Amino acid sequence: MRCYVNIPHPISGTISSASFHPQQFQYTLDNNVLTLEQRKFYEENGFLVIKNLVPDADIQRFRNEFEKICRKEVKPLGLTVMRDVAISKSEYAPSEKMITKVQDFQEDKELFRYCTLPEILKYVECFTGPNIMAMHTMLINKPPDSGNCKKTSRHPLHQDLHYFPFRPSDLIVCAWTAMEHINRNNGCLVVLPGTHKGSLKPHDYPKWEGGVNKMFHGIQDYEENKARVHLVMEKGDTVFFHPLLIHGSGQNKTQGFRKAISCHFASADCHYIDVKGTSQENIEKEVVGIAHKFFGAENSVDLKDIWMFRARLVKGERTNL
Ligand SMILES: CCCCCCCCCCCCCC(=O)SCCNC(=O)CCNC(=O)[C@H](O)C(C)(C)COP(=O)(O)OP(=O)(O)OC[C@H]1O[C@@H](n2cnc3c(N)ncnc32)[C@H](O)[C@@H]1OP(=O)(O)O
Ligand SMILES: Nc1ncnc2c1ncn2[C@@H]1O[C@H](COP(=O)(O)OP(=O)(O)OP(=O)(O)O)[C@@H](O)[C@H]1O
Ligand SMILES: O=C(O)CCC(=O)C(=O)O
Ligand SMILES: [Fe+2]
Numbered sequence: 549m550r551c552y553v554n555i556p557h558p559i560s561g562t563i564s565s566a567s568f569h570p571q572q573f574q575y576t577l578d579n580n581v582l583t584l585e586q587r588k589f590y591e592e593n594g595f596l597v598i599k600n601l602v603p604d605a606d607i608q609r610f611r612n613e614f615e616k617i618c619r620k621e622v623k624p625l626g627l628t629v630m631r632d633v634a635i636s637k638s639e640y641a642p643s644e645k646m647i648t649k650v651q652d653f654q655e656d657k658e659l660f661r662y663c664t665l666p667e668i669l670k671y672v673e674c675f676t677g678p679n680i681m682a683m684h685t686m687l688i689n690k691p692p693d694s695g696n697c698k699k700t701s702r703h704p705l706h707q708d709l710h711y712f713p714f715r716p717s718d719l720i721v722c723a724w725t726a727m728e729h730i731n732r733n734n735g736c737l738v739v740l741p742g743t744h745k746g747s748l749k750p751h752d753y754p755k756w757e758g759g760v761n762k763m764f765h766g767i768q769d770y771e772e773n774k775a776r777v778h779l780v781m782e783k784g785d786t787v788f789f790h791p792l793l794i795h796g797s798g799q800n801k802t803q804g805f806r807k808a809i810s811c812h813f814a815s816a817d818c819h820y821i822d823v824k825g826t827s828q829e830n831i832e833k834e835v836v837g838i839a840h841k842f843f844g845a846e847n848s849v850d851l852k853d854i855w856m857f858r859a860r861l862v863k864g865e866r867t868n869l
């Protein structure tokens with residue numbers, strides 16, 4: 549996982565034994581895809597934006613398929629369709645306006661293409677190595693908040709590792725692609741650079757007046773003065789980020805539904821862990837509780853089974869996960 553690169557001496561420009569400064573990389577692997585500058589950026593900040601990575605034609609296909617799902621013209625197996633908490637009890641009408649995100653599209657050929665795009669996997673491999681599993685998939689359709697003023701479209705600051713019962717964290721990466729221009733107005737991603745170097749923090753529901761979406765846990769000891777960086781992205785731009793990086797997204801103040809597609813990838817060489825007795829126990833209980841609703845409480849399923857069942861190999865060999 550760790551490797552050393554010879555950095556030429558800044559003054560002499562040569563590598564001699566006297567001027568040899570080994571550089572340790574912890575969060576990126578040795579290959580020729582990332583420039584040294586990009587590698588250093590990810591090591592330091594825990595995220596990396598690649599401009600214009602996914603072609604418009606692919607994004608259009610994801611959009612078309614999402615609309616078909618919303619209109620109930622297709623019903624992919626295993627898909628979770630989530631409505632915003634502010635409208636979850638309102639009248640049912642199948643339209644994209646009702647859906648805040650879909651998750652687990654591993655059985656939907658059109659959407660899952662995202663997780664197999666060579667241009668995405670090329671970068672993913674820099675973090676996971678050659679055996680790559682798609683662990684969790686989402687298409688987020690952040691609804692406008694302007695109507696209800698409840699700010700329920702916000703995603704509290706969190707670390708994605710809170711949801712994951714596998715390790716090591718450095719071999720996990722999220723790819724998140726903007727499906728349109730995204731800025732602070734429609735609720736872009738917000739990151740706290742460098743927080744991937746810290747540990748996993750306890751997460752719980754934020755105490756928001758307007759309510760909060762199911763399982764949208766956030767970190768509790770939020771430091772107001774910590775520098776937040778708002779990632780303004782164009783259609784097709786993709787950010788890769790570490791699962792310990794603290795991030796969230798702000799309210800959508802526009803009338804449109806802000807769209808992004810994402811996948812969490814992990815090295816197939818990762819291993820599952822037991823989260824009992826850790827800060828992740830609360831999310832495990834919720835996930836297992838929902839699974840019981842679907843499969844019946846008598847059929848005991850644990851978190852590991854749920855993840856193994858949904859995970860898909862996208863490159864290399866399925867070793868552990
Ligand atoms: C399996 C492993 C999962 C891993 C976790 C994710 C990993 C993520 C990793 C990456 C990091 C990702 C970070 C992340 O993204 S974390 C967010 C991840 N969120 C989820 O995974 C939630 C997935 N959603 C669901 O499972 C369903 O949509 C739920 C269970 C929510 C509704 O189910 P269903 O659609 O069948 O609805 P229903 O009509 O039968 O209603 C049932 C009850 O639920 C109420 N309700 C409805 N909508 C919401 C809502 N939005 N907020 C709160 N409550 C809601 C509703 O009022 C009713 O309440 P009551 O009348 O009973 O009181
Ligand atoms: N003071 C805070 N306490 C807790 N969480 C916060 C705080 N400020 C921001 N956040 C979280 O970080 C996310 C991003 O913050 P940001 O300030 O960019 O968005 P916002 O407050 O929703 O919108 P705005 O662009 O109007 O500030 C928010 O959605 C929220 O989840
Ligand atoms: O708002 C988004 O698009 C991303 C939210 C997020 O971080 C997540 O679902 O894990
Ligand atoms: Fe997240």
Ligand SMILES: [Mg+2]
Binds near residue numbers: 798
């Ligand atoms: Mg704010």
